[in-house]
Amino acid sequence: xxxQLAIGVDIGATNTRAAIVTRSGQIVVRVQRPTHFLGMRLLxxxxxxxxxxxxxxxxxxxxxxxxxxxxxSIGQIHRETGRxxxxxxxxxxxxxxxxRDRLAExxxxxxxxxxxxxxxxLGEFRCGAGRPYRxxxxxxxxxxxxxxxxxxxxxxxGASGLAGHLxxxxxxxxxxxxxxxxxxxxxxxxxxxxxxxxxxxxxxGAEDQPITSEEVFATAAAGDPRARAAISDAARALGVAIxxxxxxxNPEAVVIGGGVAQVGEPFxxxxxxxxxxxAMPEFVxxxxxxxxxxxxxxxxxxxxxxxxx
Amino acid sequence: xxxQLAIGVDIGATNTRAAIVTRSGQIVVRVQRPTHFLGMRLLxxxxxxxxxxxxxxxxxxxxxxxxxxxxxSIGQIHRETGRxxxxxxxxxxxxxxxxRDRLAExxxxxxxxxxxxxxxxLGEFRCGAGRPYRxxxxxxxxxxxxxxxxxxxxxxxGASGLAGHLxxxxxxxxxxxxxxxxxxxxxxxxxxxxxxxxxxxxxxGAEDQPITSEEVFATAAAGDPRARAAISDAARALGVAIxxxxxxxNPEAVVIGGGVAQVGEPFxxxxxxxxxxxAMPEFVxxxxxxxxxxxxxxxxxxxxxxxxx
Numbered sequence: 001x002x003x004q005l006a007i008g009v010d011i012g013a014t015n016t017r018a019a020i021v022t023r024s025g026q027i028v029v030r031v032q033r034p035t036h037f038l039g040m041r042l043l044x045x046x047x048x049x050x051x052x053x054x055x056x057x058x059x060x061x062x063x064x065x066x067x068x069x070x071x072x073s074i075g076q077i078h079r080e081t082g083r084x085x086x087x088x089x090x091x092x093x094x095x096x097x098x099x100r101d102r103l104a105e106x107x108x109x110x111x112x113x114x115x116x117x118x119x120x121x122l123g124e125f126r127c128g129a130g131r132p133y134r135x136x137x138x139x140x141x142x143x144x145x146x147x148x149x150x151x152x153x154x155x156x157x158g159a160s161g162l163a164g165h166l167x168x169x170x171x172x173x174x175x176x177x178x179x180x181x182x183x184x185x186x187x188x189x190x191x192x193x194x195x196x197x198x199x200x201x202x203x204x205g206a207e208d209q210p211i212t213s214e215e216v217f218a219t220a221a222a223g224d225p226r227a228r229a230a231i232s233d234a235a236r237a238l239g240v241a242i243x244x245x246x247x248x249x250n251p252e253a254v255v256i257g258g259g260v261a262q263v264g265e266p267f268x269x270x271x272x273x274x275x276x277x278x279a280m281p282e283f284v285x286x287x288x289x290x291x292x293x294x295x296x297x298x299x300x301x302x303x304x305x306x307x308x309x
Numbered sequence: 310x311x312x313q314l315a316i317g318v319d320i321g322a323t324n325t326r327a328a329i330v331t332r333s334g335q336i337v338v339r340v341q342r343p344t345h346f347l348g349m350r351l352l353x354x355x356x357x358x359x360x361x362x363x364x365x366x367x368x369x370x371x372x373x374x375x376x377x378x379x380x381x382s383i384g385q386i387h388r389e390t391g392r393x394x395x396x397x398x399x400x401x402x403x404x405x406x407x408x409r410d411r412l413a414e415x416x417x418x419x420x421x422x423x424x425x426x427x428x429x430x431l432g433e434f435r436c437g438a439g440r441p442y443r444x445x446x447x448x449x450x451x452x453x454x455x456x457x458x459x460x461x462x463x464x465x466x467g468a469s470g471l472a473g474h475l476x477x478x479x480x481x482x483x484x485x486x487x488x489x490x491x492x493x494x495x496x497x498x499x500x501x502x503x504x505x506x507x508x509x510x511x512x513x514g515a516e517d518q519p520i521t522s523e524e525v526f527a528t529a530a531a532g533d534p535r536a537r538a539a540i541s542d543a544a545r546a547l548g549v550a551i552x553x554x555x556x557x558x559n560p561e562a563v564v565i566g567g568g569v570a571q572v573g574e575p576f577x578x579x580x581x582x583x584x585x586x587x588a589m590p591e592f593v594x595x596x597x598x599x600x601x602x603x604x605x606x607x608x609x610x611x612x613x614x615x616x617x618x
Contacts, residue, residue: 076591085591135468149557151460151467158460158559159444162591165556170587173480173493173549182552182587184482240482243491247474248458248557250467278479278491282385282394282471 003068007058008303009051010116011035011073013143016047018054019296020062021303025127027296029061044097052106070112070305071103072119072298079161082113112305116298117146117258118155118164120291122308123301124255125150128293133252137245139166139238140297141260145187145194149249155308167191169241189237192260198230217263235267239274246275246283257291264290312377316367317612318360319425320344320382322452325356327363328605329371330612334436336605338370353406361415379421379614380412381428381607388470391422421614425607426455426567427464427473429600431617432610433564434459437602442561446554448475448547449606450569454496454503458558464617476500478550498546501569507539526572544576548583555584555592566600573599 005028009018012035019030031054035042042050051071059065075094076085082100100113114122121130121138125148130136136150147166149156156163167187168180175184178194188194195213203226204219205211211219219227242254256268272288279286291297314337319326321344328339340363344351351359360380368374384403385394391409409422423431430439430447434457439445445459456475458465465472476496477489484493487503497503504522512535513528514520520528528536551563565577581597588595600606 086589151465152463154461156460156558159561159595160559160591163557163559165559165589165592168556168589169553170480170549171482173498173546180589182556182589183549189482237482240479240492244478244553245557247477247491248472248554249465250469250472250474252468280395280474280477280489280491282469283474286468 003306005064005067006303006306007055007067007069008299008301009054009069009071010298010302011047011051011071012116012298013074016050016054017299018051018058019299019303020058020064020067021300023307025123025293025300025304027299029058030299031057031061043093044099044102048099048102048106051103055107066109068110068112068306069103069107070119070302071100072114072116072302073099074116076162076165077113077115079114079157082111110306112309114161114305115146115164117142118148119301119305120146120257120297121148121150121164121255121301122155122304123293123297123299124257124291125155126304127300128297129255129289129291130253135249135251136253136255137166137242137249137251138164138255138257139242140258141191141238141256142258143192145191145258149245150251151249166241166245169244171237171240186237186241190234190241190260195230195234195260198233199227202226202230204230213260217267221266231267232270235270236274239271240278242271242275242288243279243283246279246286250283251286253287253289255289255291257293257297259295261291262294312615314373314376315612315615316364316376316378317608317610318363318378318380319607319611320356320360320380321425321607322383325359325363326608327360327367328608328612329367329373329376330609332616334432334602334609334613336608338367339608340366340370352402353408353411357408357411357415360412364416375418377419377421377615378412378416379428379611380409381423381425381611382408383425385471385474386422386424388423388466391420419615421618423470423614424455424473426451427457428610428614429455429566429606430457430459430473430564430610431464431613432602432606432608433566433600434464435613436609437606438564438598438600439562444558444560445562445564446475446551446558446560447473447564447566448551449567450500450547450565451567452501454500454567458554459560460558475550475554478553480546480549495546495550499543499550499569504539504543504569507542508536511535511539513539522569526576530575540576541579544579545583548580549587551580551584551597552588552592555588555595559592560595562596562598564598564600566602566606568604570599571603
């Protein structure tokens with residue numbers, strides 16, 4: 001693909017966004033619409049319509065037509081078929097849905113589709129914090145945790161496109177099971193959901209008004225020892241998972257992105273300290289860096305897929 | 310390298326072996342000598358002499374000279390410099406030792422050097438159970454646990470050649486720390502040392518005569534419930550670590566080799582059951598296979614390095 005512009009689409013659980021993106025990762029024009037409609041979940045056909053509407057809108061704003069389209073979506077995506085393999089329990093209607101082909105047909109354009117955290121990692125790898133590196137690991141900390149791994153300058157897909165599924169890396173073989181079947185998945189501790197859970201475990205919030213991860217961070221910043229203990233546990237569990245992935249891949253750097261990571265340096269410093277405490281000497285020196293594209297990693301990375309092909 | 314024969318050398322803690330190996334992985338001639346001398350550990354200069362003697366002996370037996378030499382050694386190896394970065398606490402004299410260059414000089418031959426478990430994985434990948442696959446993970450279960458990962462048909466080295474360090478993948482973020490700094494490393498549970506430890510924890514052996522992993526397996530086979538519980542824990546911890554690595558890399562298959570794996574099917578079946586219980590549906594179908602080169606994975610893989618260059 002030698003186009004200099006592409007359209008990136010980021011399908012999130014709350015909002016769907018589209019943008020025209022340059023090859024260097026600059027966003028030329030963008031739109032955003034709610035993925036839910038009046039609080040109802042969107043069924044697959046309606047999602048296709050929503051994406052088409054977003055794409056047509058950015059095309060109209062830029063006076064361009066027929067650009068290639070890269071899409072990042074929540075859920076497990078089968079790379080070869082472009083079908084959705086699985087999502088959270090809320091979205092059973094999507095299992096097996098041929099999202100890529102349906103979008104290509106409706107848009108009459110070339111469409112690439114992959115998991116949202118994987119394409120966010122790709123955005124950081126090509127246009128963000130990961131640019132200087134050929135061997136990289138990306139952790140995206142959101143409601144859950146996703147990721148992407150890069151070996152020798154390329155995104156690793158694996159046997160069926162599911163490599164980089166870092167949220168379910170276990171940190172406790174006898175630990176509790178949060179939605180997946182895996183005991184002690186790192187996203188049970190260090191995602192937004194996990195941090196809120198640790199906050200509740202440490203006695204924060206009320207029965208009828210459960211605390212959110214944002215509130216745990218704010219309470220910790222105000223000096224509450226229970227909130228600080230919850231954040232410290234989250235950082236430690238994430239640090240151990242990062243250490244395990246360092247051992248598997250020996251990357252040149254780790255990039256941390258996603259909504260939770262946007263709390264920034266105090267949390268990242270705790271994660272770095274955990275890795276420094278847990279990893280063998282040769283691995284400790286691996287830099288652990290914040291994402292630099294912020295909330296746009298996924299939008300940029302969705303478009304970047306077009307140039308990876 | 311287009312030679313049809315190469316010499317493989319496997320430097321283990323107990324024995325050092327050398328063999329002339331064909332490109333398809335057949336061993337033509339082999340020798341073995343103890344790595345220790347009268348119970349004393351060998352210092353680096355003496356190790357170089359030992360390897361040279363083994364190489365000259367197989368060359369003489371085959372009437373060949375000047376073949377390229379691939380070496381697998383215990384310890385962390387820095388790939389670009391061919392130096393030993395670290396070994397177990399017993400071998401401080403080796404830290405920083407330029408083993409590859411010293412061997413190349415003494416042998417007047419091209420020498421490749423890497424970690425013993427990594428080259429054992431390479432042997433299985435090119436000439437053993439891993440041959441049908443392009444995306445593979447190898448776990449070598451010995452006194453400790455080592456490994457190797459393969460993406461898109463190639464051995465992954467990572468930033469400094471330390472990728473595939475699978476023995477220290479954590480399965481317990483609050484777990485005990487066995488020799489490395491990492492809490493709950495899988496080798497603390499499922500290596501020979503780890504299985505013996507679990508046996509003792511379950512009440513096997515005597516204070517003055519600690520039980521070995523071989524004895525734990527034999528006792529379990531005889532029906533002892535404490536030994537069966539120890540083996541079951543080992544298989545479960547290994548199954549969780551394998552599951553984590555499946556999530557990172559989504560390989561087509563996992564191969565299990567090394568001395569502990571030679572107990573064979575009853576243990577492998579427990580490991581498969583643990584993965585089936587813990588992994589998300591799309592990952593459960595990944596075959597978990599026994600190594601097929603047995604004790605020769607490392608010897609063959611050491612030679613195979615020559616043809617990877």
